[in-house]
Amino acid sequence: MDVTYRDRAALLGDVLVCADLHVGKAAAANVSLPLGERDHLVDRVAALCDRYDPETVVFAGDLLHSFDRVASAAEETVTALETTVRDAGATPLVTPGNHDAMLDVVWSGPTAHEFEVETDEGRAVVCHGHLEPETEADLYVVGHDHPTITIEGRKWHCYLYGHGVYEGADLLVLPAFSHLIEGVSINRRYGGTATTNSPLIGDLDQCRPIVWDDESEEIREFPPLGEFRDLL
Numbered sequence: 001m002d003v004t005y006r007d008r009a010a011l012l013g014d015v016l017v018c019a020d021l022h023v024g025k026a027a028a029a030n031v032s033l034p035l036g037e038r039d040h041l042v043d044r045v046a047a048l049c050d051r052y053d054p055e056t057v058v059f060a061g062d063l064l065h066s067f068d069r070v071a072s073a074a075e076e077t078v079t080a081l082e083t084t085v086r087d088a089g090a091t092p093l094v095t096p097g098n099h100d101a102m103l104d105v106v107w108s109g110p111t112a113h114e115f116e117v118e119t120d121e122g123r124a125v126v127c128h129g130h131l132e133p134e135t136e137a138d139l140y141v142v143g144h145d146h147p148t149i150t151i152e153g154r155k156w157h158c159y160l161y162g163h164g165v166y167e168g169a170d171l172l173v174l175p176a177f178s179h180l181i182e183g184v185s186i187n188r189r190y191g192g193t194a195t196t197n198s199p200l201i202g203d204l205d206q207c208r209p210i211v212w213d214d215e216s217e218e219i220r221e222f223p224p225l226g227e228f229r230d231l232l
Contacts, residue, residue: 001121005212007047008176009177012126013117015055018177019142020174022063022064025180025181037077041081049085053089057088057093058115059092060126060174062128063103079106091110092109095112097144098128113127125140126142129173140200141172143173144198145184150187155185158175160173160210171200171207207225208222210222
C-alpha cells in the first residue's frame with residue numbers, strides 16, 4: 001500500500017498518522033532544564049499539516065505518558081495539538097494506547113480503538129498495537145514498540161514494514177513521534193514473538209527498516225532485517 005513517510009509520521013491518502021507522542025514525558029523526566037516538549041511536538045504536527053493538508057490526523061496511541069496523573073503543562077500541550085490540527089482544517093482523533101488511562105481528563109475530541117482508512121489499494125487499520133485488532137485489513141499501522149536501528153554507529157528512529165507478517169496482512173510500525181523517547185534497538189533482536197511488545201509482530205526478521213533522514217529529507221529503505229542483520 002502506498003505510504004508517505006516523513007518526520008516519524010506516515011500519510012495514507014488524506015490521513016496523517018503519528019504515534020507515541022508521550023505528552024508529559026518532560027515533566028516525568030524531573031530535570032531542571034526545559035526540554036521544549038510542547039513546541040517540538042506542536043510545531044512538527046503543524047508543519048506536517050501544512051505540507052500535506054490531511055483530512056484527519058490520527059494520534060495512534062500513547063498520546064499521554066503518565067498512567068495516573070496529568071500535569072497542567074501536559075494538558076496544555078494536548079490542547080495545543082488539538083487546536084493546531086483543527087486550525088489546519090483537519091479532524092484530530094486518538095486511538096488510545098496502554099499509557100492513555102487518563103485520556104478522558106484532557107481529550108474531548110473523537111476516539112476510536114481502531115480507525116479504518118479506505119484507499120484504492122485496500123483497507124488500512126490504525127491502532128496503537130498493544131492489543132490485537134478486531135477489524136480485518138490489508139495493512140495495519142501501529143506504534144507501541146518505538147523501534148530504532150543503529151547503522152555505522154549512528155542511531156536512527158525507524159519505521160518497520162513487514163509484508164504479510166500479521167495473518168497475511170502487511171504491517172507498518174511507526175517510530176515514537178516524541179523526541180524524548182529513547183527508543184528500543186532492533187539491531188540485536190531476533191525473530192519470535194518474545195522480541196517485541198506488540199502482538200502484531202511475529203518474526204521481526206521479516207520486517208524491513210525504513211529511516212527518515214532529516215538532514216537530506218530523504219527516505220532510506222533497507223531489506224528485511226534478517227537479510228542484513230549480521231552486517232550491523
